[in-house]
Amino acid sequence: MPRSMKLHASDNVAVLIEACAAGDEVQGITATQRIPRGHKMALAAVPEGEEIVKYGQIIGFASRPIAPGEWVHEHNVGLHDFTRDYQFSEGRRLTNRAPASELRTFRGYRRPNGKWGTRNYIAVLTSVNCSATAARHIAGEVERSGVLKNYPNIDGIISLVHGTGCAIDHQGQDYELLKRTQWGYATNPNVGGVLMVGLGCEGFQIPRWKEAYGIEESTTFRTLVIQESGGTRKTVEKGVQAIIDMLPAVNDVKREDAPASELMLALQCGGSDGYSGITANPALGVAVDLLVAQGGTAILSETPEIYGAEHLLTRRAETPEIGQKLVERIRWWEGYTARNNMRMDNNPSPGNKAGGLTTILEKSLGAAAKGGSTNLMGVFEYAEAVTQRGLVFMDTPGYDPVSATGQVAGGANILCFTTGRGSAFGCKPTPSIKLSTNNFLYEQMRDDIDINCGDILDGVSHEEKGRQIFEEIIRVASGARTRSEELGYGDSEFVPWQVGATM
Structure with a gap:
């Protein structure tokens, strides 16, 4: 018999762990056709419009009558709206907490804001797609130079480029999402240093972003604008130098014991x-x-x-x-x-x-x-x-x-x-x-x-x-x-x- 699982007492389908052929017995039912592994077989007759139940929950409705032993999939299952009982908070319970003797630690990087990182990268962010190529060149040149071998606590330089930043509503939701996402990456505890590269005329303006979060340039945070830096080649040169300048500060961390709660x-x-x-x-x-x-x-x-x-x-x-x-x-x-x-x-x-x-x-x-x-x-x-x-x-x-x-x-x-x-x-x-x-x-x-x-x-x-x-x-x-x-x-x-x- 091919192996199968009935996941809940109320289920009317079984999941095939192994493929079955017509005539094979599955959960006491004879399969009427070949059914691939991972797929479902009907354990009972399901009239048209009736519920298909797996995990003890409704997963769909029979789009035509389904016989016991039949393959249950998109050819005979449909979906329509039905009422759900949300029972807000009725199932909440006290959360188990590990006793002090069982608290675990990991070896992480402590950040000045109290967060702990599991990695230590320098991120080259971009305000707009137009600065993506420059950002990739900057990260690539630093990586290829071999200089990182002198800074063993740095995991690498990553260019985090994207396809937006302009032609969006400057006061709308897309702008807010991008602004929040960029700030979240810049402050993620796995990032030790940031270089933000922009073009200059885009909708996502770097000065506006810096003002929104009170960001100031520092040893581990720098920005460059292509149109103000003399073009792509000079921006790449300045970007490479900016990262080289921040390498000692970003490398000046070591892994320490941190509570797993972090x-x-x-x-x-x-x-x-x-x-x-x-x-x-x-x-x-x-x-x-x-x-x-x-x-x-x-x-x-x-x-x-x-x-x-x-x-x-x-x-x-x-x-x-x-x-x-x-x-x-x-x-x-x-x-x-x-x-x-x-x-x-x-x-x-x-x-x-x-x-x-x-x-x-x-x-x-x-x-x-x-x-x-x-x-x-x-x-x-x-x-x-x-x-x-x-x-x-x-x-x-x-x-x-x-x-x-x-x-x-x-x-x-x-x-x-x-x-x-x-x-x-x-x-x-x-x-x-x-x-x-x-x-x-x-x-x-x-x-x-x-x-x-x-x-x-x-x-x-x-x-x-x-x-x-x-x-x-x-x-x-x-x-x-x-x-x-x-x-x-x-x-x-x-x-x-x-x-x-x-x-």
């Missing part, structure tokens, strides 16, 4: 499959609970990918107001997608569907498992500084680079990324730990994956795997390099969110 963990999942909500995501949720017990912070995000599972989070909201704020963001997204001729159920992507995910509700229920079981302590807007400890939510798109950019701007100094399809991702200046949801992916892409969670299907418990993930978080926070760092990912994954019109 870790701010970004949670991401991309390229999901039918195993994501069964293996890697709930295991990561266990690691989140362990981190919160230490007094640390975890940021759950990707609002379109908790759509349909938000009622599980509102029940855990520390206050009804926090739960209401989450629902307000869901309503904003419903309006946003409607204005742009899209639908909230536009996700899952083709790759997600090939991996066994049928509807956004199914994907969301699995994605929300990354948040563990502790109370939801706050809801933050995109790239807003996260000021609350514990499990929090940040409103971001589901697109991984945009979402992670907001989390890092919010202060995340480490990140965990689950994948069932093999997403290629890194996130400088914040190290990204990659978790595979199945054994096949781990064997196929070992150079990209840090931890395999597929062995949960072979009997490893979520608790054991969650502890392994937590230990890896501590190890990487202390300086151990991730697979994505070894592969050089991270420079191109800085993608600020653009929500408005480009003029």
